[in-house]
Amino acid sequence: MTNKIITLTTDFETRDGYVGAMKGRILSICPKAQIHDLTHDIPPQDLLAAKVALQRSLREFNKPAVHIAVIDPGVGSSRKALAAETEAGFLVGPDNGIFSGVLEEFPPNRIFQLHEEGPCWKKHSSFDGLHLFSPVGAYLAQGGGIEEIGHPLDEWLRLDQEKAQPSPSGWMGKVLGFDRFGNALTNLPGRQAGPGARLKIRDRVLKGVAHFEEAKSLEPAAFLQNSDGMLEICVWQGSALEKLKLQSGDEVMLVEDPEPRISPAATKA
Amino acid sequence: MTNKIITLTTDFETRDGYVGAMKGRILSICPKAQIHDLTHDIPPQDLLAAKVALQRSLREFNKPAVHIAVIDPGVGSSRKALAAETEAGFLVGPDNGIFSGVLEEFPPNRIFQLHEEGPCWKKHSSFDGLHLFSPVGAYLAQGGGIEEIGHPLDEWLRLDQEKAQPSPSGWMGKVLGFDRFGNALTNLPGRQAGPGARLKIRDRVLKGVAHFEEAKSLEPAAFLQNSDGMLEICVWQGSALEKLKLQSGDEVMLVEDPEPRISPAATKA
Amino acid sequence: MTNKIITLTTDFETRDGYVGAMKGRILSICPKAQIHDLTHDIPPQDLLAAKVALQRSLREFNKPAVHIAVIDPGVGSSRKALAAETEAGFLVGPDNGIFSGVLEEFPPNRIFQLHEEGPCWKKHSSFDGLHLFSPVGAYLAQGGGIEEIGHPLDEWLRLDQEKAQPSPSGWMGKVLGFDRFGNALTNLPGRQAGPGARLKIRDRVLKGVAHFEEAKSLEPAAFLQNSDGMLEICVWQGSALEKLKLQSGDEVMLVEDPEPRISPAATKA
Structure with missing residues (x-):
């Protein structure tokens, strides 16, 4: 028997009990579900942060894991709800771009817009995480057919982050954000360095x-290529965010060594 | 074989390793336990917050899940410890009111005051979560008989939140607290709106x-009925807590439209 | 079949998706792994806090649990990586002292320095948690032989906390830190009180x-023996940290009652 792996990603934090309710709903439908918290600490309604965290995490998973993500400022409105089958597993959540990084990296075999009501779910005005996405995820984990739960979706919402651009003086990019250590993530690809x-x-x-x-x-900081292959600014045992007083959106430029040394080996920091 | 589902709810946060110790103790008694964190971020010793989060989460579970909750300022004192069998699962924790919402919604089939010592547990002066509640929960998850672990309890402590009251000018209520988004939860029932x-x-x-x-x-905010059926005050992509500078305990009043329109449909915000 | 228990302890928090990636990597190698979060909220790069939390948690576990811990400021450098077999389970992580408390309490049956590359892992410059420790942990949980993954290690790094010392006027110690309630943990052993x-x-x-x-x-506070057997300073329904304005490193002294009463019983606070 395959394990019934379900992952959860939300911006709910856990203290209010909403995540607990989702777990109960999932287990009442699929008692053998192995629920794995990816995170419940996405900054409130931050779709881009959700997109990045989901892509970073989900690329390590395989089918038939089911990934439920609920960062959903548009809950109750006319925003669509989707389920997709990819090589990283099934994706279930709002069609608001949070899955668009994963869907770019793992183009969906099949993708559906969820019916507003099904055998064990129903669209809700304020908590689709509980009433729609959890039961649909549990249904898929139970082996329910994805083609039963909605109708094919042609297009989905994409959330694009600004890409670094070449310029005469070097690659121009931006600080996209900061991890918990205060390292500053940029959109400069490591292969350009x-x-x-x-x-x-x-x-x-x-x-x-x-x-x-x-x-x-x-001093005062350095940069390295992180595990996503992007450049990030770091401070040894400290926070680049605090030490350099950086902000999301700050401009960065990648240039060749302005004072070249004699041997390439000597230029290694 | 039924899954041995055990949920954990505490105000310990996780960084000190106390929650990790509870998980180890549970697994050493019941190695097949499926432990699910509901939350460890209940505000310190906030019994009311625990009551609300537990009720919101546990109503989604079924027997034979075991729910251990440890928000326990009275640990080591003469406060009782209880275990109850309900349709939402077994409840294990201090008798200080944190389960009283669940017990009101799911009256217990059986409820017991825990013996201070048993086959694998013993009351402790500062950490019943580890020495009493975790082993009792693991014992129940293993299929141990609830009647073996204590003697029947007639009465348990109830924690009541002030209820909204009708008045000549409308329903008077209060702000009970705030969720992680800054939405203000009130005690006004949605059906009154x-x-x-x-x-x-x-x-x-x-x-x-x-x-x-x-x-x-x-502007500046609106209200809606949340998934518990209660009214909450919300700000689009913002925090009602911050924007309106609200506090727990603030008075709210639900009134009929002060400027009625011609057709009821037109009054929909 | 034994459950394949894997625990995770990091200072990554969860919001960036790095912990989610580790879970995916583990499950892609060992789909039946039961992953248990101990904590991801160790203060950034705080090796001593990690040591204390790991010792407090891991002493409750048994073989064959696998414990992966990644508090790892030296990632990518020449710091060693280790795997150990102890009665509390297998330990996998950097050789920087975070496991030294557990290894003192549970001397290893066998301990190895990890090969930099193996069947499913490879040392990484910035994220050994994903590329080295998660796959090694999953390999051990799958039943892989520990002797295959490295060569015997003779010595490992120890992190020592200052111990309390006897003096003519009493036991002299220090405040080591604070738990989430603001209780001040000291290095004074409870048995001295x-x-x-x-x-x-x-x-x-x-x-x-x-x-x-x-x-x-x-007023203003009291002390008690905590579940680790050490003395801690506490305030009823409050924070000793805030009320007494304490700091890590503050000196404490344990003395006999300066105003002895007639009967020992009467001196009980």
Whole structure:
């Protein structure tokens, strides 16, 4: 028997009991569900943060896991609800772009707009997480056919983040946000950073490092390629966010070493 | 084989390792337990918040789930410890009112005061969560008989929240608290709100909406019926708590539309 | 079939999706894993806090649970990675002292330095939690032989906390930190506190209590023996941290009752 893996991603936090209610609803339909919390701490209604966290997490999963995500400011309105079958598992949630990163990386085999009512679910005015998405997810985990739960969807909402652009002086990008350590995530792809590259931000010129500890001797900060393949700005045992007083949207530029050394090896920070 | 579902609800947060210890204790007694975190973020020692979150979550569960809850300022004192069998599952925790909402909604088939010591548990001076409630919950999940673990309890502590009252000018109620989005939960039952109802709070008169997005054009806020059937005050993509500078205990009044329109349909916000 | 219990302890919080990625990686290798979050809220890079939380939690577990812990400021550097077999289960994580409390309490049957690359893992420059520790943990949970994954390790890093010391006037110790309630944990062993003992901190002299509720009538605070057997300073329904304006590192002294009463019984606070 395959495990019935269901993951949950919300911006509800847990203290109000809404996540607990979703777990109860899922287990009452699919008692053998293995529920895994991905996070309930997405910043309130932050669709972009949800998109990034979902893509980062879901790419590690396989079919037939079921992924329920509820960051849903449009609940109760005419926004659509979707279910998709991908190689990373089934996706269930609002059609508001939070899944668009996963769907770009794992184009759906099949994708459906959910019926507003089904054998064990019904669209709700304020809590589709409980009344629609949890039961639909549990139904899929139980082996229910995805073609029964809605009608084919041609198009889904995409949430795009600004991409870094080449310019005569280097790659121009932005700070997209900060992780819990205060590392600043940028939209600069790591593959653009040659061995002598420098990252400019707010009149600072930062050197690249291979890992965090190498940033120990670099003032005020450094940059490295993170596990998503993107460049991020880091401070050894500290927060780049606080130390450099950064903000989301700050401009960054990736340039070649402004003071090239004799040997390429010597330019390694 | 039925799944051995155990849920945990505490005000411990997780960082200190106390919740981890409870999980270890449970699994060492009942290795097949499926432990589900409901929340560990109940505000410290906030019995009312625990009562609300437990009722909201547990009503979605069925027997034979076991629900352990430890919000327990009286640990080590003479406060009783209880275990109850209800249609929402077994309840295990201190007799301090946190389960009283669930017990009102699901009157117990059987309810017991726990023995201070049993085959695998013993009352503790500062951490009954580990030494008493976790092992008792694991024992019940293993199929242990509830009648073995204590003696019948006649009465249990009830925690009552003030109820809304009718008055000549409308229903008078209060703000009970705020969810993580800053929505203000009131004790006004949704069924009292006719189609032209208005909610008065701090000299503001708010209109009702069917869902959050409808509040987009309503300044400064609106109200809707939440999934518990109660009225809550909301701000589109914002926090009613912050925008209206509300506090727990603020008075609210539900009144008929002060400026009635010609047709009832037209009064829908 | 034994349950395949895997626990996770990190300082990642959950919102960024890194913990979700670890769960996906584990489940893609060991689909029957029962993953239990111990905590993801260890303060950033706080090795001592991790050591304490791990020891408090893991002592409640048994073999063959697998415990993955990733508080890892040295990721990508030359710090070693380890796997150990103990009576509390397998330990997998960086060799930076976070497991040293558990290893002192449960000396390892076998302990290995992980190979940098294996059948399903590979050391990474910034996220060994995903690329090294999760797959190694999943491999062990699947029943993989620990002797295959590395070479024997003779010595591991120990993180020592200052111990309380006897002095002519009493036991001298320190405040080690605070739990989520604001109770101040000290390094004074509870067994040193006789029935008439007093705890001195910042010109305050505190009495001992048997449980929290007994502290009700004691101004400004009291102390008790916690479930780890250590003394902690508490305030009834409040925070010792805030009320006494304490800090980690504050000196504490355990003394005999400065004003002894006639009978020992009467000295009980």
